[in-house]
Amino acid sequence: MEYKKVPVSDLRIGMYVANLDRPWLDSPFLFQGFTIQDEQELHQLRETCEHVFVDAEKSGDVDLSDLENRGAHPTPKGEEVVDxxxxxxxxxxxxxxxxxxxxxxxxxxxxxxxxxxxxxxxxxxxxxxxxxxxxxxxxxxxxxxxxxxxxxxxxxxxxxxxxxxxxxxxxxxxxxxxxxxxxxxxxxxxxxxxxxxxxxxxxxxxxxxxxxxxxxxxxxxxxxxxxxxxxxxxxxxxxxxxxxxxxxxxxxxxxxxxxxxxxxxxxxxxxxxxxxxxxxxxxxxxxxxxxxxxxxxxxxxxxxxxxxxxxxxxGIYPVGSLVELTSGALAAVVSHTQETRLSPVIMMLRDADGEPYTGQPLVNLASLVEGVDTNRWRILGVRNPADHGIDISEIAAMHGGG
Missing domain, CATH: 1.10.3210.10 (Hypothetical protein af1432)
Incomplete structure (x- = not known):
């Protein structure tokens, strides 16, 4: 998969940010991989990073032809940008x-x-x-x-x-x-x-x-x-x-x-x-x-x-656990650290109405902003996948299982 390495000064609304120049857990961004929606997100990216990696295929109609393709992700120099x-x-x-x-x-x-x-x-x-x-x-x-x-x-x-x-x-x-x-x-x-x-x-x-x-x-x-x-x-x-x-x-x-x-x-x-x-x-x-x-x-x-x-x-929420959020959505835990055991990275599976999430996006709960995101994104509790007709092994096979 080829990503374009883009200085944050060149970012535009509609670009899909696939990775940062730093670990996602060290960033304020909730979603791991997202389309830039407005000027506020542009400002936040410029305050946080020096450059990001843009996925041309997911950037819709945004013209990236004027941006130099710096090669495949991840980049050298030990930058931790692997998704x-x-x-x-x-x-x-x-x-x-x-x-x-x-x-x-x-x-x-x-x-x-x-x-x-x-x-x-x-x-x-x-x-x-x-x-x-x-x-x-x-x-x-x-x-x-x-x-x-x-x-x-x-x-x-x-x-x-x-x-x-x-x-x-x-x-x-x-x-x-x-x-x-x-x-x-x-x-x-x-x-x-x-x-x-x-x-x-x-x-x-x-x-x-x-x-x-x-x-x-x-x-x-x-x-x-x-x-x-x-x-x-x-x-x-x-x-x-x-x-x-x-x-x-x-x-x-x-x-x-x-x-x-x-x-x-x-x-x-x-x-x-x-x-x-x-x-x-x-x-x-x-x-x-x-x-x-x-x-x-x-x-x-x-x-x-x-x-x-x-x-x-x-972890308190082991990798592979199914959790319910305060919004009623269901997600699978995919990553955490000792510091983020209560706020892991999760993969969104179903919304509050039981509808599947398109693309099953990743969300970094460690990036919650107190008083802004709290009501929707907190973990309400762990759930049994069998009670919801969810097979974690099938999801694991879809995401890296070959």
Whole structure:
């Protein structure tokens, strides 16, 4: 997509501003991408920016032929002007590599072949960069749901969430790689579990559960014979179903016997499982309901402090949540920072009358002007997408899912 880099002195009413010369969250503009409507918006742009990026295709009948095309967006010199769709596209490319790799790793294990250690490490290294640059775009894509490929997609989602959470907790680079690898491979032992048990829709018998519960050991036994995996990674694969009250498996560890990085992956594993469709789960939980369940289980499963930190990491309104505004409109949360957890960037889905928004525009709630925009744009509460016939996974697929 080609944008024109335009000095603010050359802006005219009717131009579509696709991006700024600074992050949207650092600007006073409510919509992320908008058509200049009046002199007041022109003045605000000139007060805020030195230049912006104009989308010629969306600028209607405005003649831009007299403006020099400075090349494709984003521009050099490190200017942070990448928009949400471009960040999601970048994250999607990394994710697709990850899912393909996850499938190959699992197929290798199923066939008794060696693990692609170096390829896995290279991927995790690239993923860390992507998640570090924009964790919201990567987490948005965890809402792409492929029920028939649950194990591979779940492993990828757990990997993204684990890296984002570990960064939030302050882990350094080597630890991030070990944790990311452990999360990507945590269910590798399922490839040695009878597939009919994994696809069973009813409850497992005691004997069947004992077979499935062996998968942490199976995965550990495969990886420990392969060079290149740290003790931290091996512990994650081996112990990710242990719980701090001793009720987990395969060894019934408890309390401080379980390393924090293991509990970290266990927590994101449980969160993604609760929010994902599985062969035996028709209605996955919305993010806020999953967090409520995890909070109830914190004392017995993961520890209250760790769950609280996870909630701070993914926000009061987690990416992928459906929210209702005071106007009655419905929107999906697509981005936030620690400073804007109460005022995230949202994607408008339906207006107060239930009509779809054309183009599903992005709105930066951190740009609300007190007393001017408050009445229409505040978040009233979180809503269950199923109650409104909304499928967040379909929306995620439309915006960066390929």
């Amino acid at each position: 949400f769709n471009e960040e999601v596209t970048r994250a999607r490319n990394v994710r697709e590599r990850g899912e393909t790799l996850s499938k190959r790793l699992m197929e290798d294990i199923r066939l008794g072949e060696s693990v692609r250690t170096e390829e896995a490490r290279e991927f995790i290294s690239d993923l860390i960069v992507t998640v570090s640059d924009n964790p919201n775009a990567s987490i948005w894509l965890t809402h792409l749901r492929r029920q028939h490929e649950y194990v591979a997609a779940h492993s990828m989602d757990a990997c993204v969430l684990a890296v984002a959470f570990a960064r939030h907790l302050g882990y350094e680079r080597q630890a991030l790689e070990d944790i990311g690898l452990g999360a990507l491979l945590h269910d590798i032992g399922l490839m040695r579990t009878p597939q009919e048990l994994l696809a069973k829709t009813g409850p497992l018998t005691d004997e069947e559960f004992e077979i499935v519960a062996r998968h942490p050991w199976e995965g550990y036994n495969v990886l420990r014979l392969t060079q290149g995996f740290s003790k931290r990674t091996l512990d994650i694969v081996r112990y990710h179903h242990e719980r701090i009250d001793g009720s987990g498996y395969p060894e019934g560890l408890s309390g401080e016997e379980i390393p924090q990085e293991v509990l970290l992956v266990s927590l994101v594993d449980a969160y993604d499982a609760l929010t994902s469709p599985r062969p035996y789960v028709d209605n996955p939980l919305p993010p806020y309901e999953a967090l409520t369940q995890l909070r109830k289980r914190a004392a017995t499963d993961f520890g209250g402090d760790l769950v609280e930190q996870f909630m701070r990491c993914i």
